[in-house]
Amino acid sequence: MDIKVPEYVKGHNLIEGKSVLITAAAGAGIGFSAATKAVEEGCRAIVISDIHEGRLQASVEKLKTETGLQSVFGKVGNVAVEEDVQALIDFAVEKMDGVDILINNAGLGTSRLLVEMEDAEWNKVIDVTLNGTMRMTRYMMKVMQARGKGGVIVNNASVLGWRAQKEQAHYAAAKAGVMALTRCAALEAADFGVRINAVAPSIVLHPMLRKSASEELLAELEAAEAYGRAAEAWEVANVMMFLASDYSSYMTGEIVSCSSQRS
Numbered sequence: 001m002d003i004k005v006p007e008y009v010k011g012h013n014l015i016e017g018k019s020v021l022i023t024a025a026a027g028a029g030i031g032f033s034a035a036t037k038a039v040e041e042g043c044r045a046i047v048i049s050d051i052h053e054g055r056l057q058a059s060v061e062k063l064k065t066e067t068g069l070q071s072v073f074g075k076v077g078n079v080a081v082e083e084d085v086q087a088l089i090d091f092a093v094e095k096m097d098g099v100d101i102l103i104n105n106a107g108l109g110t111s112r113l114l115v116e117m118e119d120a121e122w123n124k125v126i127d128v129t130l131n132g133t134m135r136m137t138r139y140m141m142k143v144m145q146a147r148g149k150g151g152v153i154v155n156n157a158s159v160l161g162w163r164a165q166k167e168q169a170h171y172a173a174a175k176a177g178v179m180a181l182t183r184c185a186a187l188e189a190a191d192f193g194v195r196i197n198a199v200a201p202s203i204v205l206h207p208m209l210r211k212s213a214s215e216e217l218l219a220e221l222e223a224a225e226a227y228g229r230a231a232e233a234w235e236v237a238n239v240m241m242f243l244a245s246d247y248s249s250y251m252t253g254e255i256v257s258c259s260s261q262r263s
Ligand SMILES: NC(=O)c1ccc[n+]([C@@H]2O[C@H](COP(=O)([O-])OP(=O)(O)OC[C@H]3O[C@@H](n4cnc5c(N)ncnc54)[C@H](O)[C@@H]3O)[C@@H](O)[C@H]2O)c1
Pocket: 023, 024, 025, 026, 027, 028, 029, 030, 031, 032, 049, 050, 051, 052, 055, 077, 078, 079, 080, 105, 106, 107, 108, 109, 128, 132, 156, 157, 158, 159, 200, 201, 202, 203, 204, 205, 209, 233
């Protein structure tokens, strides 16, 4: 069945007055969409980060122009580098007088059969996708605990943390790790009032992804969905906003699938 894309869901002030930090938010996918949603849902200030400096500056300007919010700040950073992670979170704390919501969106994928995989490729995907999420979560937990005002962390996993797909052993292993990290960190963070959950999207098509995978594979993945289509990036961002808001106050350590195919 081909379930059409619904009308864009307008903001409902789900995170009114909150300060938000989002990694990997200068791309064409979920990160920038989540940043736009966060503003539409009433955040008072936002820091967006990315490894790509040029696109980040353009994204800051775009977000300001499209939403009218002036308290939008950009900070270049690589989640695979501990110094960048700490500098990013310190910057966000300083610019916004504390961080209420962190969205760990950064994740990296390639396609390779396992028998052809070199250690370097395996390690890079793990280091950005799993270790990067761990580094951001670890430092943010410390900072939120010291602040004493609670907080929320939303991680971006993938249904591949549950499902098998050829040429995706490294990425799937990393995302399964993100899921386990989310559950364990949530248990520890509950002690100081911080909730940690993850969204697990199936497929979101955007120009950058179209360049890295064959049309044939993408069509196959879309066909496997009960809706017969990929998700729009903002449909995943909506789930992130739910997890970032008080509407999910009794949820922590959960992995919420954003997919129309049962995992
Ligand atoms: N697109 C999908 O179909 C899909 C499906 C499931 C999960 N995801 C996950 O969603 C997240 C967002 O992916 P997306 O495809 O929507 O693209 P996106 O545009 O949200 O993210 C890509 C951005 O990540 C940045 N980036 C790459 N390496 C980085 C690093 N080391 N540090 C900081 N930033 C870095 C890139 O410069 C780019 O701007 C990822 O974690 C991805 O694994 C995507």
